[in-house]
Every structure is written in C-alpha cells, then in structure tokens.
Amino acid sequence: MQSWTLEAAIQRTGVLKEGHFLLSSGRHSAQYMQCAQLLQHPAESEEAGRALAALFADMPVDVVVGPALGGVIIAHETARALGVRCLFAERKEGRMTLRRGFTVQPGEKVLAIEDVVTTGGSVGEVVKLLEEMGTEVVAIGTIVDRSGGTAAFRQPYRALMSHTIDSYKAEECPLCRKGIPVVKPGSRESIKS
Template sequence: MEEELLNIFKESGALLEGHFLLTSGRHSGRYMQCAQVLQYPHLAARLVGELVRPFRDMGIETVIGPAMGGILVAHEAARALGVRALFTERENGVMRLRRGFKLTPQEKVLVVEDVITTGGSVREVIEEVRQSGALPLAVGVLVDRSGGRVDFGLPLTAAVELEIATYPAEDCPLCRQGLPCVKPGSRTPR
C-alpha cells in the first residue's frame, strides 16, 4: 500500500529530485512538496483516507493541523472521520489557535501534518492542544521523512515513510558536484 501511495506523490510532481536548501539550512537531493498532490481533491481524499484508517475507532472529535501544510490535511481527515477541522497559526512565533477556534477540556484530538522532518510544528500543536485542556490522542502525517526518529509520545502513523538524506551546507556532495541549489517550500518568496 505504501508503494502505491508513494507513486501518487511521484505522479503528481510532489516528490522533487535535485539540490534543495531546506528551512533548517541543510541540503538535500529530494524534497517533498505535498501541495502538489493536495491540489487534487481526489488524490487528497485517497491519501488522507488511508492515513486516518487507524484512527477511525479512537473517538476522535476534532482534527487539527499547523498552518500552512496541515490545513488541507486536517480538513480532509476531518471530512473522512466526520468531525470538525481546526488549524493553528503562528502568533509572535508560536503556534496558537486563532480565529475564534476553541477546544474544550477532554476533547479528543487527532493532530495531523503534511510532512515531518524534525516534528517541531507538530510538537507546538500538541502543546497548544494540551494547554486548552483537550486530549491529543495520536499524530497522522502524510510523509514522515525523519526516518522514524521523531517521537511525539503519542501513536504516530504516516501514509509514507521516506528516508531522505540531508547534509550540512559545508559538507554537501551536491554542492561539490556543482549542482545549483534551490530553496522550495512555503517560507520562501517566489
């Protein structure tokens, strides 16, 4: 099943090959741009439908994801589970519920994201859920590119796991080959 899902990413142009400067400052020869696959609702429904399958019997009441990458995933996961979708946004550098969104004490929450590498944004969302008194039960991601090394202290399910090598900028084999380096992603101006 994972190979089939990975092919959806490849065929939609979401899995990029080249030389990329990551937000962390590290370099990589592969980059996952989930927006390329999520722009197609039928593909988003297929991927996220598989992602939420393990969570169907957990009593999830709300799905939440970080802006930007987690918004569409949260919406599609909530649709598949028949619950509501929320998202967090950065406010003064910290992920917060805004726009009048609220969680209630003991509300059962699934945290989702498009791609994790270090899991920093997901950790911030989990903390925001806990501070509201709600209960984060699990994490679901479309792509885990951490190599399975991220631990949120909650069950984690990924539609696809990719081991994507990254390199310090000063020791990058792609730089040594003279390949031009580009910075993709949502935090970079066009």
C-alpha cells in the same frame, strides 16, 4: 478513484522533487517531498484523508487539527472522513496559536495531522498548544514520515508512508561542491544549523 495508493499518487502528482534543496533545518538535500503537489488535487486529497482516517479508526476523535500551512488541507480531509470538525493552528509572532475564532474545549480528543514530518517541530508545537488548552491529543498522523524514525512523540504516531531523504550540513554538501545551485522550497523560514 479506483484502487488508490499513495505511492501511485505521489508519482502522478510529482511530489518527490530531485535537485539541490535547502531544507528548513538548514541542511541540504538532493530530494524534497512537496505534498502540496498532491494536495492541490481534491480527489487525491480526499483519498489521502480517507487513508489517514482509516489509520485512526480505532481511536475516539472529536476534532482534527493541523499546522498551517502544510497540514491544513490534509487535516480537513481527514476530519471529513472521520465526520468531525477541523481546525488549523498558525504562527503569530513566532508561536503556534488558534485564531479566526477557533476554539477547543478541555477534554476534547484531538488528532493532530501534518502533511510531512521531518523533525516533527510544527506538529509538536500544535500538540503543545492543544495540551496547554486542556485537550487530550490522542494521536499524530502524517502523509509522509521522512524523519527516518527520529520524530519522537508521546502519542501514537502513524504515517501513510516513510521515506528517508539523505541530507548534509551545508559545509559538507556534495551538491555545493559540484556547484549545483541551491533552491529553498517549502513555507518555513530557514533555521541555520
């Protein structure tokens, strides 16, 4: 791809959705970032992975780990660009864990990668798991930071882009007052606020 930019890729692949959405936090919004739309295209995924890898080229990394489901593809592409292995963590009985024979060694330097960070909850769970296993999580990265600056991590945190999305408590939602039907996108169960 010639002169790839994330902004153009988001436009090309329809990542930014408009409508009335129920977010995993339980809040409502008129916009939703669905990075799976970008990551379904191998060439776009590869470019996004290269761009993320470039953000962390100054750090030693032994392994890249992403949370299932959203972080799997972008973690893989970032790992490929860095020339290291890739693992993913998934929930089992409500707790993030490494399964499928994946292991890490104490002292390994880990880069945690996610597709979109809103609260940082999923990638934060991955970081906690990896630290409990004795690794050193050197940094956290994402394609899109939609936290509005509220995602707080102890490790360096870098994003390819930031995008703030206004959201509302269900009882204060102007879209609900207009009678616009709500859609629940994404892969996580809703958490009522």
